[in-house]
Amino acid sequence: MSRYACGIGIRILEDKISAYGEGEAFLREYAKWATVPIISMAHDKYHPCQGLADAMGLRAHLGRDFRGKRLLQVWGHGALVRSWCSVQESLLINTRLGMDVTLCYPEGYDLAPEVIAACEENARRAGSRFEITHDQKKAYEGADVVYSRNWMSPQAYKEGQLDKKGEIERAMEYGDWIYDREKMALTNDALFIHPMPVDRGHEVTDEIASGPHSIIYEVAENRLHVQKAIMAFTMGEI
Amino acid sequence: MSRYACGIGIRILEDKISAYGEGEAFLREYAKWATVPIISMAHDKYHPCQGLADAMGLRAHLGRDFRGKRLLQVWGHGALVRSWCSVQESLLINTRLGMDVTLCYPEGYDLAPEVIAACEENARRAGSRFEITHDQKKAYEGADVVYSRNWMSPQAYKEGQLDKKGEIERAMEYGDWIYDREKMALTNDALFIHPMPVDRGHEVTDEIASGPHSIIYEVAENRLHVQKAIMAFTMGEI
Amino acid sequence: MSRYACGIGIRILEDKISAYGEGEAFLREYAKWATVPIISMAHDKYHPCQGLADAMGLRAHLGRDFRGKRLLQVWGHGALVRSWCSVQESLLINTRLGMDVTLCYPEGYDLAPEVIAACEENARRAGSRFEITHDQKKAYEGADVVYSRNWMSPQAYKEGQLDKKGEIERAMEYGDWIYDREKMALTNDALFIHPMPVDRGHEVTDEIASGPHSIIYEVAENRLHVQKAIMAFTMGEI
Incomplete structure (x- = not known):
């Protein structure tokens, strides 16, 4: 493959893996052997392209200095059984960039301990705050940015398979976990x-997703630009 | 989508819609929201790219002035249950360009009334003739161009679905509706x-389709050129 | 198709044909009608792109003059029921370029008689040797290049279908036909x-395929270069 292309983009997550961490290991195995850049197009642990697109979008609205701004990263219910990649990436990049970050989810939806530890270390270095809560009301108070997104529970992979049915049943019990007008x-x-x-209707109401404070299409467009930048940065000299 | 591309081409017809007019409405909904051009790649009502390719082909053989030339647009039998788009487009563009146009089909295969009205108005403005007949013999006499093509009946969509089986049975009863040597x-x-x-073997005999008066491959190539022209015209300044 | 593209690449082999020779006939039918080049991307009889990639790879290691060098083209067991194209192409091009070529396979795996005759003629003209044997030990002795590859038997197509199951059973009886350390x-x-x-594990051991004398990835890359050269040569002036 290295002989055929200037770079290799890999996307592997959700039901294409049999356990959390397998996608990351898969990418690193490619990176070990390839002589061209390996780029994550989203895998079970991280989604670096999305994290850069998020940060680009937030900078356009909050300015370059994120200090004192507060991001609420909140779990949303629904039947989509999402991998942790986008959420963990957001936590990592935004704590690193100095944002005050609140992570809020129902009990039983913990993310990877090593990611949480890295976020705490990021906040310590940046002099900002990183906190975890299960109390939605407290979490929403005073937030400058809300990022409501579904993710699977740590029990999602069972006997080498994603237990999609069980995860949907579990997640649909939390109908109040939606970002709405209230x-x-x-x-x-x-x-x-x-x-x-x-x-x-699950992660967020239609009204907010299409409302005046939503920057979701802008951030989606950012993926084009940051991915071109990543390619220029990693393959521009080939 | 407008953020990802310089234009959007949409093709929607036949069994991808549940009623005549739905494809057109779909395109117009896209056009309402998009900030880039929406181009019809054929939809239930019209097929503008094909109409331009047809006109380009006819100009190459008849010259730029279509006045006094006669096009026979005739229904052909067969099992393909075609949407009305190519046929209606041909009627509209060629009456507009001043051709005398005869539309001929078995009773029960009427096209859209508003398209017929527009063709009559086109002919009136151009000082040319537009007529409808069910008499094949009369229709073929003296034609300069024959465009034999199957189309579905106005009863084709039933309860929100294309009744393909019923349409095929109906169409196959008209075995004489083929363009042949006679x-x-x-x-x-x-x-x-x-x-x-x-x-x-249904719309036309093999002998005529591959014969010396057939310009079907030439017109097919024209699609490339007119579609490039449409893109240059609508997106060239982006 | 000739109106839409600068050239047409066709690949047709194995279970996409119903008898040996059909793929070749299919390509020649296209070539008869097309006004643009037809390029074989592998068909039942030949695989010219692969033959050129092989020769390019061998030249890089053996030098431009193949005289006195010996290629062993040897059958390998396995369940893949390969067409004869790559093997016949290798025999043809390498006898033509003056290599001494030994073809070795179990009884019952004869290749096309006209290809064998052409190889004999190539060797006669080049002053080199072309020989066929069923004795592996003798064949391997002193070989400068080993090309171990599975191919189907002359009985593979039965009643218009590739008898894949029968071929696999037959081929798997020859477990000793693998290129290994010994x-x-x-x-x-x-x-x-x-x-x-x-x-x-069937055609060759893992150890040899990934070993220091293997040039299989280099030859795979060569396909890119020779195919670009073929396009430049045949379509560069269009």
Whole structure:
């Protein structure tokens, strides 16, 4: 493959893997052997292209200095059983860029411990705050950015398979975990971002997704630009 | 989508819609929201790219002035249950360009009334003739161009679905509706055109489709050129 | 098609044909009608792009003059029921370029008589040797290049279908027909080539396929270059 192309983009997540971490290992195995760049187009752990697109979108609205701004990364219910990649990427990049980050989800939806530890370390270095809560009301209060997104539970992979049915049943019990007008009123006129495709009616109401504070299409377009930048940066000299 | 591309081409017809007019409405909904050009690649009502390819082909053989030339647009039998787009487009563009146009089909295969009205108005403005007949013999006499093509009946969509089986049974009863050597003898050495793929043995005999008066491959190539022209015209400044 | 493109590449072999020779006839029918070049991307009889990639790879290691060098073209067992194209192409091009060629296979796996006759004629003209044997030990002795590849028997097509099951059963009886370390010791530190994908564990051991004398990835890359050269040569002036 290295002989045929200037770079290799790999996307592997959700039901294409049999356990959390397998996608990451798969990419690293490619990277070990390839003589051209390997780019993650989203895998079980991280989604670097999305993280850069998010940061580009937030900079356009919040300015280059994220200090003192607060991002709420909140779980949304629904039947999509999403991998953790976009959410973990957002937590990592935004704590690194100095944003105050609140992670909020129902009990039983913990993310990867090593990612949480890295976010705590990022916040410590940046002098900002990183906190985890299960209390939605408290979490929404004063948020400058809301990122509502579904993710699977740590029990999602069972006997080498994604238990999609069990995860959907579990997630659909949390009908109140949706970003709606009432919760919006608690925020600081928060921007709404999402990695797309957005699950209207579950993760967020239609009204907010298409409302004046939503920057989801802008961020979607950013993927084009950041991915071109990544290619220029990693393959421009080949 | 407008953020990802310089234009959007949409093709929607036959069994991809549930009622005549739905494809057109679909395109117009896209056009309402998009900030880039929406181009019809054929939809239930019209097929503008094909109409331009037809006109380009006819100009190459008849010259730029179509006045006094006669096009026979005739229904052909067969099992393909075609949408009305290519046929209606041909009627509209060629009456507009001043050709005398005869539309001939078995009773029960009427096209859209508003298209027929527009053709009558086109002919009135151009000082040319537009007539409808069910008499094949009369229709073929003296034709300069024959465009034999199957189309579905106005009863084709039933309860939100294309009744393909019923349409095939109905159409196959008209075995005489084929352009053949005998009918060719009635014409003025007519050119044969068709939007392709041509249904040999039903719409036209193999002998005529591959014969010296057939310009079907030439017209097929024209699609490349007119579609490039449309893109240059609508997107060239982006 | 000639109106839409600068050239047409066709690949047709294995279970896409119903008898040996049909793919070749199919390509020649296209070539008869097309006004643009027809390029074989592999068909039942020949695989010219692969033959050129092989020769390019061998030249890089053996130098431009193949005289006095010996290629062993040897059958390998396995369940892949390969067409004869790559093997026959290798025999034809390498006898033509003056290599001494030994063809070795179990009884019952004869290739096309007209190809064998052409190889004999090539060798006669080049002053080199072309020989056929069923004795592996003798064949491997002193080989400079080993090309171990599976191919189907002359009985593979039955009643218009590829008898894949019967061929697999037949081929799997010859477990000793694999290029391994023991056979390698008989050669003159032979290069290993293969048209890919290689069937490790059947045609060749993993150890040799990934070993220091294997040039299979290099030859795979060559396909890119020779195919570009073929396009430049045949379409460069269009």
